[in-house]
Amino acid sequence: MPLPGADDGVRASRVAYIGPFTELRVEVFGVPEMQRDVMTDGQGGFTFPLVGALDAGGKTTNMVSEEIRSRLAGRYVRDPQVTVNFKSPTSAYSIQSMTVAVDGEVKKAGAYPVVGRVTLMRAVALAGGTNEFAKLEDVVIFRTVGGKEYVGLYNLEAIRRGNYPDPEVFPNDIVIVGDSPQRRRFNQLLQSVPALLSPIILLASEMRK
Structure with a gap:
């Protein structure tokens, strides 16, 4: 996934959340x-x-x-x-600009403060971990960089096995584990992607075609 720049890090959010030292x-x-x-x-x-x-x-x-x-x-x-x-x-x-949203098949969906370096696995842990029926091979990160929305497809099981590194997440990222209303707009494409042994990064605009 492309790394967010300074302008991306301070972009406005729709909702303000409480974080550390607030x-x-x-x-x-x-x-x-x-x-x-x-x-x-x-x-x-x-x-x-x-x-x-x-x-x-x-x-x-x-x-x-x-x-x-x-x-x-x-x-x-x-x-x-x-x-x-x-x-x-x-x-x-x-x-507002210091939280990551975690949604889908996790125990406690919500927005969590990004303090220091936070990885995908850490973000899921902040949300209480996955629930019993979570699809660990079906994890999506949404990120906006330079006005373009990127979608990263990840497999938590593959990360745990060491197939590829645990990716870092950043403020304003949206992490979705398994099914959720927000990710269903990409269902047709995502269903055609096999269980991942390496991450796949796509532009959201390309996925909508």
Whole structure:
């Protein structure tokens, strides 16, 4: 797969996700002592009063708001109204470009922070690993470089056997294991590709012809 350039690394994303060392403002309406600024740790987590540890990495602020609300409801605060926001637009922007999305036949699909060097196998592990019926020979990476969308076809079993190196993934990549709605647009071509002993890299525009 072509490596992304600087311009590709900062392209806008549709959704902002929380990552490591992210400054957030958490507020529980009507409870002044539960309005505070927090910073996530190296894994994207933080602790909050009466709630405990929260694993916020790879989640949106709305998802974290709902998690805090559900933990407080009925136990500590009656009908809590919780908001979680990035402390500044620049903080949200930087987090957007530092995640890889993992979808398909994995245990916990979502967007995960890219901290240091992250390989395909590592990205799948961040998503909880594959589920029981995952098609390990059918893994796709989508990547946009220089305005062109590339598709890489990989076989996790072949990587585990050492047939070829575990490829690095980058922020804004999309990894899909086995079946998912997003990859079905390429089903006709992908079904004609045998179980891979080496990766295949194609331009998405060529696959649509």
